[in-house]
Amino acid sequence: MSSRRDMLIRGGQLVTPAGVRRADIGVAEGRIVQVAEAISDNAGETVDATGLHVFPGILDAHVHFNEPGRTEWEGLATGSAALAAGGGTWFCDMPLNSSPPVIDAAAFAEKRRIAEQKSLTDFSLWGGLVPGNIDKLEELRDAGAIGIKAFMCDSGLEEFPAVDTATLRAGMKRAAALNMLIALHAEDNDLATTLARVGRGYDRGARAWLFSRRVEVELSAIRIAVTLAGETGCALHIVHVSSPDGVELIASAKRGGVNVPAETCPHYLLLDEDDVLRLGAVAKCAPPLRSEPMRRALWQAVESGAVDTIGSDHSPAPPEMKSSADFFEIWGGISGCQHGFPLLLSEAITRAHEQVLPRSIADGRRPAESRMHGRAVMRALPQCAAMLAGNVARRFRLPHKGMIAEGFDADFTLLNLQANHFLDNRELLYRHRQGPYHERLCTVRVVQTFVRGKRIWSEGRIAPDPPRGRFIAPSS
Secondary structure (H helix, E strand, O other): OOOOEEEEEEEEEEEEOOEEEEEEEEEEOOEEEEEEOOOOOOEEEEEEOOOOEEEEOEEEEEEOOOOOOOOOOOOHHHHHHHHHHOOEEEEEEOOOOOOOOOOOHHHHHHHHHHHHHHOOOEEEEOEEOOOOOHHHHHHHHHHOOOOEEEEOOOOOOOOOOOOOHHHHHHHHHHHHHOOOEEEEEOOOHHHHHHHHHHHHOOOOOHHHHHHHOOHHHHHHHHHHHHHHHHHHOOEEEEOOOOOHHHHHHHHHHHHOOOOOOEEEOHHHHHOOHHHHHHHHHHHOOOOOOOOHHHHHHHHHHHHHOOOOEEOOOEOOOOHHHHOOOOOOOOOOOEOOOOOHHHHHHHHHHHHHHHHHHHHHHHOOOOOOHHHHHHHHHHHHHHHHHHHHHHHHHHHOOOOOOOOOOOOOEOOEEEEEOOOOEEOOHHHOOOOOOOOOOOOOEEOOEEEEEEEOOEEEEEOOEEOOOOOOOOEOOOOO
């Protein structure tokens, strides 16, 4: 092994799913070549990470950057820049908001071409399952799709219709034969339609809309989906699970042998249905935000290990689509890939602190605040590293991603965990500076983000002349 390194990260607290420890990191040719307590070799650049935590680059498997065709909604350049500012180093873009949608190899190739020109982070792409394109799944696999996304309810776009049970079963059977996974937006279309009809009979406001997407809409669809996955042997990925009951249904299916993890999103852990009433359109999403007791119970599911991955479901739209007296007509989707992840880490540490303190008092002692904070970090961050990076890499078969370890890509972010500040939408790099976290107190700040050893985000701005991201196909 050559003693020369392109970069050394010195003095940081390294976060892995196994724990937190002080370590230096040596980087050469975009890969991590050494992790040790102290590295004395020379390097082209040395980064002083003293007082900072080195967290694995966040892998966001659920974004809607909406290009080509709807760049006025977001775009690959602005979306990937915002993700890097939030600590992200890879994303997988959903197929439906592109125009044309990514439901065949030609659309996939065009989207990949544009992303290779514009993305600042590494990326992969989802293909889509819609009625009539089952014969296209093999070409999508061969093009490098990370998996196939389908909707069990109206997607809001005519060109990406929902699948009925027969189509979903056939698609799952074909996907299983192709060794592809199916990602599902799990909401029961018939039940949602019925409840919407009832809700609209009262008014067309936020409360009526929340009633129309009550939790049973999600649970009904999850039951159908896991049953079909069990029948067909398909690898299933339920996206944006909003409720603790949904997580338990998935856990039960796992125990029964179904290959299905649970993904949730920061907004289901950070916001509740009262925020929909308070904030309005910027907090509308589907499935919707749930009650405060459900939010707290979802945190408990996360902390118990029942949730496997967390993705942002960053789903922007122009301001004019987020403004209407008719809440049913407002485009649903929360913009969250920049502020959501740091705020999630901040909340996880706060919750761990609250759990550590009573136990210490029960033991007849009250440790110093710095020691309390250290214990909270040790409790919270390794689990977050698994859900935001390691588990994602394993689920989506991302070679050399998801861990800060020798042989892996040098994807990581430097975090200041004691940087109390109020989030400000004026800082957002999205095409439209709108989101639900304005003026929320956050203790975690992303100081720098590196993708394959190249600095993308540093000290509050995109680095000068950042490199372009690389397309990642799932390993076989």
